[in-house]
Amino acid sequence: MDANQDQGAKELFQGQAQLYKLMFSHLSSMSLKCAIELARHSGYNSQPRTGHHSFCAMRLLVHSGCFKKTKVNGQEEAYGLTAASTLLIKDKPYCLSPTVSVFVDPFFVAPYQSLSSWFKGAELTLWETVHGIKFWEFMNQNPGINQRFNEAMASDTEIMTSFVVKAECKQIFEGLGTLVDVGGGNGSFSRIISEAFPGIKCTVLDLPHVVANLPEADNLKYIAGDMFQFIPPADAFLFKLVFHGLGDEDGLKILKKRRAAIASNGERGKVIIIDIVINAEEEEHELTETKFLFDIVMSVNATGKERTESEWAKLFFDACFSHYKITPIFGMRFLIEIYP
Ligand SMILES: C[S@@+](CC[C@H](N)C(=O)[O-])C[C@H]1O[C@@H](n2cnc3c(N)ncnc32)[C@H](O)[C@@H]1O
Numbered sequence: 318m319d320a321n322q323d324q325g326a327k328e329l330f331q332g333q334a335q336l337y338k339l340m341f342s343h344l345s346s347m348s349l350k351c352a353i354e355l356a357r358h359s360g361y362n363s364q365p366r367t368g369h370h371s372f373c374a375m376r377l378l379v380h381s382g383c384f385k386k387t388k389v390n391g392q393e394e395a396y397g398l399t400a401a402s403t404l405l406i407k408d409k410p411y412c413l414s415p416t417v418s419v420f421v422d423p424f425f426v427a428p429y430q431s432l433s434s435w436f437k438g439a440e441l442t443l444w445e446t447v448h449g450i451k452f453w454e455f456m457n458q459n460p461g462i463n464q465r466f467n468e469a470m471a472s473d474t475e476i477m478t479s480f481v482v483k484a485e486c487k488q489i490f491e492g493l494g495t496l497v498d499v500g501g502g503n504g505s506f507s508r509i510i511s512e513a514f515p516g517i518k519c520t521v522l523d524l525p526h527v528v529a530n531l532p533e534a535d536n537l538k539y540i541a542g543d544m545f546q547f548i549p550p551a552d553a554f555l556f557k558l559v560f561h562g563l564g565d566e567d568g569l570k571i572l573k574k575r576r577a578a579i580a581s582n583g584e585r586g587k588v589i590i591i592d593i594v595i596n597a598e599e600e601e602h603e604l605t606e607t608k609f610l611f612d613i614v615m616s617v618n619a620t621g622k623e624r625t626e627s628e629w630a631k632l633f634f635d636a637c638f639s640h641y642k643i644t645p646i647f648g649m650r651f652l653i654e655i656y657p
């Protein structure tokens with residue numbers, strides 16, 4: 318073989334391996350699902366290598382950095398925790414097992430078999446095409462899945478909330494008299510805000526099947542309703558992981574109404590958004606990839622999308638807000654304040 322042929326063969330086989338890796342990538346999430354299910358019986362730590370089946374799933378997860386190999390009593394091989402797998406442990410402060418188990422469930426994964434129908438001019442979301450009803454109506458009709466989804470959102474909240482009430486984010490909430498947490502789920506975020514800032518009266522607005530029968534507190538109330546129909550007045554309106562589920566048209570509709578509501582409240586108010594901002598030029602490759610995956614989830618399940626800063630800014634200025642401030646929280650999430 319001459320040098321050119323050699324290079325050609327190398328590229329051919331590299332291309333094949335890359336393609337096979339993509340083709341089998343779902344096995345990474347299925348191995349994660351397997352690890353969570355096994356851990357329900359025996360825990361993760363010091364799990365011995367028994368049998369080839371669990372060994373090959375765990376070897377893949379070790380290879381991708383989710384677990385690490387370790388020794389028990391200096392002898393037996395076992396699996397140790399990394400930053401990622403520590404988040405799967407139930408008795409640790411933050412646990413994302415409920416989140417993982419919802420999003421790898423067959424009902425959640427099914428629509429991705431039909432991604433190509435996107436390009437054939439389909440009008441419905443893929444979720445609706447496959448399940449026959451819109452995402453939030455599906456949640457309404459499936460109480461078990463609805464509860465798991467809401468708990469998944471709540472565990473996602475817990476992981477970032479302690480940072481939000483700390484130093485650099487504290488001033489964002491300090492001094493507010495009233496706050497409406499729009500699409501606030503089961504209120505996990507507002508509960509923490511209401512405890513950290515007892516002077517703020519928090520109201521969580523969400524769909525009836527989400528907020529029914531939740532325990533209230535002195536400064537924490539729930540309202541069942543549709544954010545497109547009515548949002549009660551307040552000093553500040555919080556939207557955490559709501560806008561990424563909305564297309565620009567719906568997002569603009571909501572923001573324009575908030576702009577008008579703030580103006581009639583004496584120009585004191587603001588909108589607070591906690592959401593993803595794509596920053597592909599400056600952030601780590603893997604972080605951008607995670608955001609691109611979220612972007613697909615939002616367009617398949619709803620009519621939403623993940624946005625770059627300039628896409629967010631266009632939305633704010635189109636809704637006649639005059640300026641905004643972005644504070645990175647950690648990882649994927651940003652806190653955005655928008656002012657009239
Ligand atoms: C991704 S979840 C985010 C929940 C919560 N903000 C959090 O970060 O954990 C989006 C929420 O918006 C709510 N939602 C969707 N459409 C809504 C509507 N039209 N009116 C009120 N809430 C809505 C959903 O029920 C869900 O709780």
Ligand SMILES: O=c1cc(-c2ccc(O)cc2)oc2c(O)c(O)ccc12
Pocket residue numbers: 452473558559561562563614615618619621
């Ligand atoms: O299907 C989803 C999932 C999310 C979601 C998942 C995990 C997170 O850490 C945050 C958000 O959010 C959604 C959403 O906001 C929406 O409007 C529709 C569907 C989903």
